[in-house]
Amino acid sequence: MKVKILAQAIAAIGLLGSGFAHAADDAGNQLERVTITGSNIKRINTQGSLPVEILKKDDIAKTGASTVVQLLDTLTSISSVTAGTNSNSFVPGAAHASMRGMDAKYTLVLLNGRRLATYAQLESGTDAFTDLNTLPLSVIESVEILRDGASAIYGSDAVAGVINFKTKRNYQGVDTYARYGQTSAGDGMEQAAGISAGMGNLEKDGYNLLVSFDAYHREPVFYSKHDAIKSRDFRRFGGDDNRYLSTWGGWRTSSKSQYYAMPYCNKPLVTKASGQTICPIDYDEQDAQVSPRTTRYGVLSVLTKKLDADSQLYMELGFNQSRTYLQGGNNFLNAITLQPGDAAYPTDPNLIAALKAQKPGFTPGKDNITIYRGLNEGWGRDRDATSNTYHSVFGYTTSFKDWDFDASVNFSGNDVTNKNQDYLTTLEDSLSTGNPSGPTYNPFIHGNPASSLTPFQALNTNTASSSLQALELKASKSELFNLPGGPAGFAAGIQWWRETLESKPDDNSQQGLVMNSAPQSYLNASHSIFAAYGEFNLPLAKNLEVQLALRGDHYNDFGNTINPKVAFSYRPIKEVMFRGSATSGFKAPSFTQLHLTRTAYDSVKDYDQCRQQGIPDNKCPANSTKIVSGGNPNLQPETNDSFSLGVVLQPVKDLFASVDFYRINQKNVINAVDLEDVITNPTKYPGAIVRKASAPGTLGDIDHVNTPYQNAGGLSTSGLDIDLRYDWSLGSYGKLKLENQHSRLLSFKDRKLASDPWLEELDYAVQPRWKNVFTAEYSYDKYSAGLTARSYASYKNLTQAISNTATLQGKSQRVPSYTAFDVDFTVSPLKKLKIGGGIKNVGNRIPSYFSNSSTPGTFSGSDTDLWGRTYYVNVNYKF
Known part of the structure; x- marks a missing residue:
């Protein structure tokens, strides 16, 4: 039967719209069996019990996306993306996506159905993910998004869903492209170009070779050029004046008082709603970058060799390099206290007069002074991040007595090098002891000579590498035995893979010598997993099909887990299909959650100190505060179960609608202690807030906040995915296609600790x-x-x-x-x-x-x- 005729027939009985796909060979234009994400069984009828969203090449082009991240950001099935443009990120330059409102670590990313090595650095220091910036969009022929838990099929990290990127198959010819884009403000210029060449026809020549090369470059996007972000004074949007105190600097003599702006500001001082007085220099107007300069290139080759009518050898080799240069603003002196006699303590009569003019009660030579300011004379907190990713697959497929066999080995890895412009803690020491190599930096004035800072600058190089070695053997049969509804399909296989992670901070970082950063530890860890799985596709009746799957995983460091899955599709009439699934999952702690201490900075409002000083909560200022999270070797794996139920309607050929309900429940969720919970309820976390020394009876400034990892509590989320599409033929006047996709959360409950009540987080930020x-x-x-x-x-x-x-x-x-x-x-x-x-x-x-x-x-x-x-x-x- 010809493809077009059969496709129209299937469409008429309501199977098209949410996952129907077909492929034809050039020789006979016949339907071939394909594997759709969510199953290991090859089938001609690819519409089944699972909600799979498929985007073809043309669909991708019409989104206007120039990167994989931009593509996913346009989809309702993707709840959030991180594009890798944040200079304060643990993973500068890397990108990931999340589904179901859950973290990226719960979404599995595949290339041609196979795993890739995770990015060598972890999001928030804990969460492993696949860097989407290593996947050039131009070589992607289609994207399949499984909006359903798939732990029983793929493994424990497929909790929220699966995103599978597929490249061209059996392609002949040369395909070239070029792209140019920019913002209307004139920045963010991007250029991309690529070429894909394929030769050989599997059926006629016995081989096919595809080789592609892609290059991408984007210039920075600047805050100052865009109305939304050109100033940190957000009162125009009903917010606060968030211009930094540190841009010009501030000082105070008591933790009970607000910071005063440093003297000699050449603009009228501004008193913010919190009562804090600042010199209104706007960092965002100083050509700061909201998005960095990025350059990427990648090569990919796929060779398939036909051995006989039923057997093939295949090889896939890929390499991608991504380089991102992020300008991260000023380094800064964070609440440094100067005592009389310290080298940087003010002694100049003119400076003392200026300080007394701001605070008449200031007593020089007696009062301690706490300073906070950006080092705008020196180099910025810039990062040069280079990521190299390689991927190779070697495999053999054959068919014997209607069985399909596939054996493959997979080697992939990622190497990351971050060169960071830092200052050493000896700069802070020099404010007290003096600079042995030149003049002491004077934090009360601007225009300090370079020699007051350069002795303390350090270009620190942090490296990390991850690797994946995998072996998979699987067999499937589309017609194992007959049932009342047709032939039953079966697939089974075994997998083994080993993951490694080595993180090597610079020596300065390991020794705790980097200013505003805690010591960073060296980590070298690995584990291996062995898995066996089986899957049945059972057409129990002409209108009822059931999928049964069972997977067992053995972790050499966390023992065994068995995860079943059951799914069904039921068509009471040809225009209506019901579908649903239920499954369980398992998520082991990451290497860093177990073994590594991490340090970050976050904005913190110290409500307790503000209340002691008589500052109301709504005027309590936020300050950049060090957050320290420690590894916990006693962590236990997370467990989860998920459930989905949906209906697909196609009353006429050109009208399609689907509604899918889902629910995911997680136990023993691993998170760092919630920072806002610590600040809001400090008595609940004794010892979490560590303060600097202060006078008796007063609360000192926060030195840092401890937020260790723990099996904190639980998460329960549910929602609806709604899709409505109508293809309207206008006859000789063309065709109009209308589609609406809607993702709606019904509930998102969590609890910070197992002893806490459940809290509904829905409808919050x-x-x-x-x-x-x-x-x-x-x-x-x-x-x-x-x-x-x-x-x-x-x-x-x-x-x-x-x-x-x-x-x-x-x-x-x-x-x-x-x-x-x-x-x-x-x-x-x-x-x-x-x-x-x-x-x-x-x-x-x-x-x-x-x-x-x-x-x-x-x-x-x-x-x-x-x-x-x-x-x-x-x-x-x-x-």
């Missing part, structure tokens, strides 16, 4: 209720044009359920929803030439501002919308 994407595409002859509306939900103007509601005084109760529009076009003036382009955020819409965040500058929705209107053009030519 951590979990807005919904995300919606509507697309309309008109096509006629060689032309097409599309409009996409991306909408993001409103939410309470609080971070989470435990947030201090007193901070809302005078502020809006809610952060409003917002919608951004994108347009795209495609034209094919020649058979082999396709030109496309578009505008993202065509209305130059500013995302809604989260005015009550303790982290200033937090907006809703997509980060790229902060860049304003963005233009792009693509050219694709096939030889």
Whole structure:
């Protein structure tokens, strides 16, 4: 039967729309069996019991995405993405995606159905993930997103879902592309180019070789050029004046008083709502970067050799290098106390007069002075991050008596080198003892000579590497035995893989000599996993199909786990299908959660100190505070169970609708102690807040906060995925395609400790209720044009359920929803030439501002919308 005829027949009985796919060979144009994400059984009818979203090459192009991360950010099934542009990140330059509102570590990323090595550095110092920036978008032929737990099929990290990227198969010819884009403000220029060449036809020539090369470069995006972020004075959005005290600097003589701005400010001083007086120099106006300069290139080759009619050898080799240069603002002196007689203590009569003019009660030579300021004379807190990723697969497939066999070995790895511009703790010491190599840095003035800082500068190099070695043997049969509904399918296999991670901080970091950073430990860890699995596809009746799967994993460091899965699809009538699944999962602690101490900085409002000083909660200022989390060798694995139930409707050929409900429950969730919970409820965590020395009866400044890892409590989330599509034929006038995708959370409950009550986090900043994407595409002859509306939900103007509601005084109760529009076009003036382009955020819409965040500058929705209107053009030519 011809492909077109059979596809139309299947569509008529309601099987198309959410996962139907087919492939044909060139010789006979016959349907071949393919494997869809979520199963190991090859089938012709690929629509089954699991909700799989499939994006083809053309679908990807019309999103206007230039990277994998930008593509995923347009999908409602992806709850959040991290693009790798944050200079304070543990993983600068790396990117990942999350599903179901859960962390990225619960989403499994595959390339052609196989694992990749995780990024050698971990998100937040704990969470392993696959760097999406190592996957050039141009070589991706399709993306399959399984919106369902798949631990029984793929392993314990497929809790929230699976994203499988697939490359071209049996391709002949040459495919080239070029892309250019930039923001309407003139920054963020990006250029990309690539070529893919395939030769040999498997059926005619007995082999196929695909080789591709891709290069991508983007210039920085600057805060100063974009209205949403050009100033840290967010009062224009109903927020606070968040211009940094440290940009110019501040001083005080008592922890009970606010900081005064350093003398000699050449602008009128500004008193913020908290009562703090600052010199209003705006860091965001100083050509600071919101997105860094990035360069990536990658090569990929796939060779398939046909041995006979039923057997093939295959090889896949890939290499990608990504380099990101992040300008991370100023290094800074964080609450350093000077005593009389210290080298940097003020003695100049003019300076003392200026200080007394600000605070008449200041007694020089008697009062201690605490200073806080950025080192804007020296080098910034910049990072040069280089990531090299390699991937190789060697395999053999054969068929024997209707059985399909596949054996493969997989070697992949990632090496990361971060060169960080730091200052050593000897700079802090020199403020007391003096600079033996030159003048002592004077924190009260600007324009210090370079020689006062350069002796303490250090270009520290931190390296890390990860590797994956894997072996898999599997067998499947599409027609094992007959049942009333048709032949039963079966798949079984064994897997073994070994993961390693080596993290080697610079010697200065290991010895604790880097200013504003705790000692970083060397780590060399590994573990191995052996797994066996089996899967049945059982058509129990003509309209009832059941999937049964069972997987057992043995971790050499955490023992055994067995995870079953059952799924079904039921079609009471040809226009309606019900589907559902239930499964369990297991997530072992990461190497760093077990063994490594990490240090980060976060914005913290010290409510207890503010109350002691008579400062109300809503005026309590946020300060950058050191957060120390320690490894815990007593951690236990997380366990979870998930459930889904949905309905697919196709009353007529061109109308499709689906609704899928899901619920995920987690136990023994591993997290660092929640920082906001510690600050809001300090008595609940004795010893967590460590303060600096102070006078009796007064609370000193916070030195650091301990947030160790623990099996904190639990998580329970549920929601709906809704998809509605209509293809409207306009006859000789073309075709109109309308689609609306909606992801809605119904509940997101957690508890910080096992002894805590459950808290509903839904409708707070951590979990807005919904995300919606509507697309309309008109096509006629060689032309097409599309409009996409991306909408993001409103939410309470609080971070989470435990947030201090007193901070809302005078502020809006809610952060409003917002919608951004994108347009795209495609034209094919020649058979082999396709030109496309578009505008993202065509209305130059500013995302809604989260005015009550303790982290200033937090907006809703997509980060790229902060860049304003963005233009792009693509050219694709096939030889």
